[in-house]
Amino acid sequence: MEFKIALAGNPNTGKTTLFNALTGSNQFVGNWPGVTVEKKEGKLMGHPDVIIQDLPGIYSLSPYTLEEVVSRTYLVKERPDAILNIVDGTNLERNLYLSTQLAELGIPMVMAVNMMDMVRKNGDIINIDKLSQRMGCQVIEISARTGEGINEAADLAAKVAKHQQVMVAKHSFDGPVEHALAHIEEATQGMLPAHQERWYVIKLFERDEKVRDALKLPQSVIDHIDGDIEAVEQEMDDDAESIITNERYKYISSIIDECNIKKSKGKLTTSDKIDKIVTNRWLALPIFAAIMFLVYYVSVTTIGTDATDWVNDTLFGEMLIPAADDLMDSMEVADWLHGLIVDGIISGVGAVLGFVPQMVVLFIFLAFLEACGYMARIAFILDRAFRKFGLSGKSFIPMLIGSGCGVPGIMASRTIENESDRRMTIMTTTMIPCSAKMPIIALIAGAYFGGEWWVAPSAYFVGIFSIIISGIILKKTKLFAGDPAPFVMELPPYHMPTLGNIARSVWERSSSFIKKAGTVILLSTILVWFLSSFGWDDGAFTMLDEDALNESILAFIGSKVAWIFAPLGWGDWKAAVAAFTGLIAKENLVGTFGILYGLADAAEDGEEFWGTFAQDFSVLSAYSFLMFNLLCAPCVAAMGAIKREMNNGRWTLIAIGYQCGFAYCMALMFYQFSSFISTGTFTLGTAAACVVLAIMIYLLFRPAPKYNGEIQIKDAADVTE
Amino acid sequence: MTTLRDAQTGKDYEVVKLHGTGAIKRRIMDMGITKGTPVHIRKVAPLGDPVEMTVRGYELSLRKADAEMVEVKEL
Numbered sequence: 001m002e003f004k005i006a007l008a009g010n011p012n013t014g015k016t017t018l019f020n021a022l023t024g025s026n027q028f029v030g031n032w033p034g035v036t037v038e039k040k041e042g043k044l045m046g047h048p049d050v051i052i053q054d055l056p057g058i059y060s061l062s063p064y065t066l067e068e069v070v071s072r073t074y075l076v077k078e079r080p081d082a083i084l085n086i087v088d089g090t091n092l093e094r095n096l097y098l099s100t101q102l103a104e105l106g107i108p109m110v111m112a113v114n115m116m117d118m119v120r121k122n123g124d125i126i127n128i129d130k131l132s133q134r135m136g137c138q139v140i141e142i143s144a145r146t147g148e149g150i151n152e153a154a155d156l157a158a159k160v161a162k163h164q165q166v167m168v169a170k171h172s173f174d175g176p177v178e179h180a181l182a183h184i185e186e187a188t189q190g191m192l193p194a195h196q197e198r199w200y201v202i203k204l205f206e207r208d209e210k211v212r213d214a215l216k217l218p219q220s221v222i223d224h225i226d227g228d229i230e231a232v233e234q235e236m237d238d239d240a241e242s243i244i245t246n247e248r249y250k251y252i253s254s255i256i257d258e259c260n261i262k263k264s265k266g267k268l269t270t271s272d273k274i275d276k277i278v279t280n281r282w283l284a285l286p287i288f289a290a291i292m293f294l295v296y297y298v299s300v301t302t303i304g305t306d307a308t309d310w311v312n313d314t315l316f317g318e319m320l321i322p323a324a325d326d327l328m329d330s331m332e333v334a335d336w337l338h339g340l341i342v343d344g345i346i347s348g349v350g351a352v353l354g355f356v357p358q359m360v361v362l363f364i365f366l367a368f369l370e371a372c373g374y375m376a377r378i379a380f381i382l383d384r385a386f387r388k389f390g391l392s393g394k395s396f397i398p399m400l401i402g403s404g405c406g407v408p409g410i411m412a413s414r415t416i417e418n419e420s421d422r423r424m425t426i427m428t429t430t431m432i433p434c435s436a437k438m439p440i441i442a443l444i445a446g447a448y449f450g451g452e453w454w455v456a457p458s459a460y461f462v463g464i465f466s467i468i469i470s471g472i473i474l475k476k477t478k479l480f481a482g483d484p485a486p487f488v489m490e491l492p493p494y495h496m497p498t499l500g501n502i503a504r505s506v507w508e509r510s511s512s513f514i515k516k517a518g519t520v521i522l523l524s525t526i527l528v529w530f531l532s533s534f535g536w537d538d539g540a541f542t543m544l545d546e547d548a549l550n551e552s553i554l555a556f557i558g559s560k561v562a563w564i565f566a567p568l569g570w571g572d573w574k575a576a577v578a579a580f581t582g583l584i585a586k587e588n589l590v591g592t593f594g595i596l597y598g599l600a601d602a603a604e605d606g607e608e609f610w611g612t613f614a615q616d617f618s619v620l621s622a623y624s625f626l627m628f629n630l631l632c633a634p635c636v637a638a639m640g641a642i643k644r645e646m647n648n649g650r651w652t653l654i655a656i657g658y659q660c661g662f663a664y665c666m667a668l669m670f671y672q673f674s675s676f677i678s679t680g681t682f683t684l685g686t687a688a689a690c691v692v693l694a695i696m697i698y699l700l701f702r703p704a705p706k707y708n709g710e711i712q713i714k715d716a717a718d719v720t721e
Numbered sequence: 722m723t724t725l726r727d728a729q730t731g732k733d734y735e736v737v738k739l740h741g742t743g744a745i746k747r748r749i750m751d752m753g754i755t756k757g758t759p760v761h762i763r764k765v766a767p768l769g770d771p772v773e774m775t776v777r778g779y780e781l782s783l784r785k786a787d788a789e790m791v792e793v794k795e796l
Contacts, residue, residue: 060751064744093777094753242739245750249758262778275780284767380782384768387784488748488787491773491780 003050003161005154006075008102009086010095011057012373012492014114017501018086018144019054022154029508031647032070037419046151050158053080059094059490061101063210066419075105076196082108082161084153089119089126089141090493092260096252099135103169104202106195108160109137112153116141123263130259136170145498166195173247176235180228181205187224191217205229206241271373271493278374284381291374292400299362300404305435307357308405316350336543339533340526348525351585351637352518359408360510362401366412367505371497375415376489383487389471390480391428392421398429399467403460406430406634410641411513420480426645427655428470430634432463436586437630442605443590444626447613459630462666466631470662473699479654481705517640524636528584531557549595554580567685568628568664569621569671579628585635620678624671631663665692723795725772725788728762734793735759741790753777754791 007022009015020027023042032039037056044050055074056067063069075083085102087095092113102109113119113126132139138156142149172178184201185192192200192215203211204225212222229240236243268276278287298304324346328338369375375394382393394416402409409429416422433441437459445455474480535544535552544551558577565571565579574596582589590606597609606613617625633639633656643652672689676682728734736758739746753776754760761775771784783791 060747062744062747062751064747091779094779097751097753239742241747242750242755245747246755249753249755279764279766279773281764281767380766380771380773381768383784384766384770487771487782487784488745488752489782490752491782493780 001049003082003158004053004078004080005044005050005082005084005157005161006053006055006080006107007084007086008055008071008075008098009057010059010088010091010098012490013057013086013088013095014144015054015057015086017498018112018114018142018150019052020500020504021144021147021150023052029512037067037070044154044158047154047158050154050161052084052154058098060098063208067417069210075102075107076199079107080161081164082110082157083167084157085109085111085137086114086142086144087111089113089115090122090124092126093252093256096135096255097248100169100171100248100251103136103167103171104199106166106168106197106199108163108165109167110153110157110160111135111137111139112142112149113139114142114144116148117143117146122269125261125263127259131255134170134255134259136168169198171248171251173244173251174236176232177205177243177247180232183228184225187221187228188215188217191215191221202244205232206244269493271495274494275377275491279377279380284377288378288381291369292396295362295365295369295397296400296404299358299365299408300401300435304358304361304408305404307361308354311357312350312354316346316354320350321346336534339529339543343533344526344529345522347529348522351525352514352521352640355405355407355637356510356514358405359411359513360506362408362412363506363509364502366397366415367502368497370415371495371501371505373492373494376491379487379489380491387487389468390421390424390475391467391471392416392418392425395421395425395429398425399432402429402432402434404435406432406434406638407513407517407641409434410638410645411509413645414509423646423651423655424471424474424480426642427474427658428467430638430659431466431470431631433459433630434586434634436635439587439590439604439606440582440626440629443593443610443613444622446605446607447610448617448619448622459626462627462630466662466666469696469700470658473696474658476699476702476704478705513641513644516644517637520640520643521637524639525584528554528581528636532581547595547598549577549592565628567672567688568667569624569675570617572616574616575625579625579632582629583633583636583639585637586629589629620671620674624667627670628663628667631666632660634659665696669693669696723793725760725762725774725783725791725793726785728760728772728774728788728793730762730764733759733761733796735796736791737794738792739790740792745787746790749783749787749791752781754781759796760793 007015007019019040019042022044024045026045027040027042030039031037040054042052042054044052053074055071058065058068058071061068061072063072083102083105085099087099099111113128113131119126126141128139128141138160140149140153140156142153144150173181181201184204185197188201188204200211200215207229232243233240238246277283321342324342328342369378378396379393382396386393386395395413397415398409398412401412406429410426413422413425413429416425438456441456441459445451449455531554532549532552533544534541535548535555536542537544537548537551549555554577555573558580559573562571562573562576565576574593577596578589578592581592587604590604593613594606594609597612639652639656642655643649646652646655669689669692672685676686723734725734736754736756738756739750739754758776763773763775763780765772771782772788773780773782
């Protein structure tokens with residue numbers, strides 16, 4: 001028989017370290033159904049019949065955050081055979097709050113007090129026997145970092161799971177509350193699941209809607225219960241939910257007084273001293289800027305980009321692809337198969353793997369910043385600047401990295417806990433021009449603006465401006481509205497992360513990119529290769545020469561859809577085709593123009609065809625073309641990353657659809673208004689732009705729709721329940 | 722009425738009452754800010770918001786808009 005142990009505890013308690021130590025490499029990482037919350041489980045080492053289910057780090061089992069809903073749904077519905085509750089010994093008081101809630105579930109429980117090495121170092125004392133007695137479960141001292149006590153803790157949890165020792169919570173509440181709870185228990189006799197009465201009775205007292213709905217109690221019982229609750233609320237002058245919270249902390253305070261002697265109280269710890277400097281009113285921003293410069297310099301300017309360029313240009317560009325070409329030639333493989341393998345599959349695999357080295361470098365930094373405790377400080381320092389646009393202070397890193405490459409930028413959004421902040425960041429990060437968009441900017445700047453210095457900065461300005469506008473508009477839409485997202489955040493003590501944890505985090509993130517994003521990228525590369533290399537030559541459908549792109553299926557589609565872009569000033573089919581090939585990699589766009597203008601080997605900025613190019617576009621339509629391509633759907637690799645991080649097909653489509661729609665509107669307004677100013681003629685296009693502008697202004701300045709909470713959380717609950 | 726919003730850096734306060742309702746109130750209470758809890762104001766973020774405080778032996782940050790829900794008295 002198989003036993004399941006749920007590992008539950010607050011964030012920053014060393015839960016991940018413990019989980020890794022207990023399961024080793026025997027892990028399965030996925031997502032909880034329908035949400036972006038990560039789900040991990042693994043087999044307990046040395047016990048093939050015991051599965052450890054890692055729950056998200058949570059502070060409470062309230063029904064308000066996604067992580068809490070996911071955890072409690074699991075605990076109540078799936079009923080693991082035991083709970084291993086990990087608590088931070090250096091921060092016992094707040095940690096025990098969750099423990100009191102877990103204890104009420106009636107599931108056999110073992111408590112592991114972690115960071116005992118730190119507790120002893122501080123000279124503090126925890127009376128384990130007393131704690132065990134007051135909590136009603138076995139308590140064991142551990143240190144996940146040094147490995148002390150972890151096997152004993154796991155063995156103990158496995159033992160209580162096998163013996164099914166039902167947990168009976170020892171804590172009680174104030175007289176009137178217990179009186180009401182007894183009434184509720186009586187009123188619901190026989191309607192509540194066995195061994196879980198305490199949990200349900202307390203939830204009913206708290207008027208927890210999710211529990212009320214799930215139990216489907218008769219209306220008469222609900223009315224009866226409400227009477228009891230209201231009486232207590234009047235007597236204690238508070239709402240029922242707050243009464244319970246207060247009572248829990250009261251009980252915990254009494255445990256702490258009895259069991260925990262803190263010698264270090266009031267003294268400044270090393271972490272406090274570091275924080276005094278790092279988040280100092282004057283030094284915080286300069287220190288932050290310096291750290292960000294380092295991250296950017298190493299992962300974008302130097303090592304990361306060099307490594308990625310090497311994989312793309314040297315490994316694939318000079319070694320694998322030519323070698324495969326030679327091999328195909330020597331085997332006299334049919335042209336179409338040759339093309340499929342080399343230009344479709346190998347290039348597609350290259351497109352996936354090319355990003356990995358840079359991502360690894362970036363992920364090392366991110367894992368370190370998160371594990372050492374600085375990431376929480378970034379949110380603290382920048383919160384004020386970002387929250388107005390529905391973003392988190394932590395959105396800064398994805399956007400900074402996104403200016404180098406959008407793919408690792410999007411993957412960096414993983415560090416944002418709040419789901420709606422994270423989705424908003426994923427949707428807007430690629431609006432910052434990445435390095436692959438530089439050749440497009442150089443082309444437009446060179447061909448139209450005489451290489452003026454301000455063209456590139458203006459592109460960044462357009463990007464930042466678009467993020468701000470999008471943030472404000474999206475925040476007010478139904479998609480993002482109503483998420484409570486209170487910024488009530490713990491600032492954990494600084495500590496040195498372990499090498500193992502960093503390595504594991506880097507490995508998990510990189511491999512999930514390869515697996516989840518890789519498929520999309522590969523398939524799209526093959527599709528675009530097919531569309532651009534096949535077509536009609538003299539009326540017969542055949543594979544085309546490289547310079548015959550104008551006869552391809554892609555060119556055919558381009559000529560059919562080009563009218564869509566006419567209001568933006570560039571209804572020419574070449575521009576549509578170029579924009580489409582830009583989906584593979586944005587820099588392809590310049591090369592495509594080169595081929596279409598009959599120059600197969602144009603320079604990176606397309607200098608050779610600036611002259612011809614300038615005849616097809618006007619200055620205004622060229623800048624509109626630039627704007628559209630900067631803001632629209634990013635390359636397929638970035639779209640793959642969006643899909644991976646959204647973990648949801650609908651949200652992926654929303655993100656990409658929004659980006660394209662927004663880009664279209666911006667380019668339309670730019671082109672139409674600037675044409676109107678320069679020519680003075682009011683056209684149908686100008687009218688359309690006016691309408692778009694009016695809608696956008698409305699969306700920007702309308703009052704935020706009424707708080708209608710919990711939309712997203714309800715979504716999640718529907719899936720998990 | 723003094724709230725945590727007006728609390729001054731470096732001073733100690735005691736929570737008198739929590740105003741407001743729903744998710745945010747519950748969240749603040751879950752984190753240990755309940756009636757009678759001592760709170761020490763550590764610092765204000767460089768941009769003027771949020772506020773960092775020590776409560777029940779750990780560091781918590783709260784936005785001023787949310788801190789306004791917590792009525793306190795100076796110790």
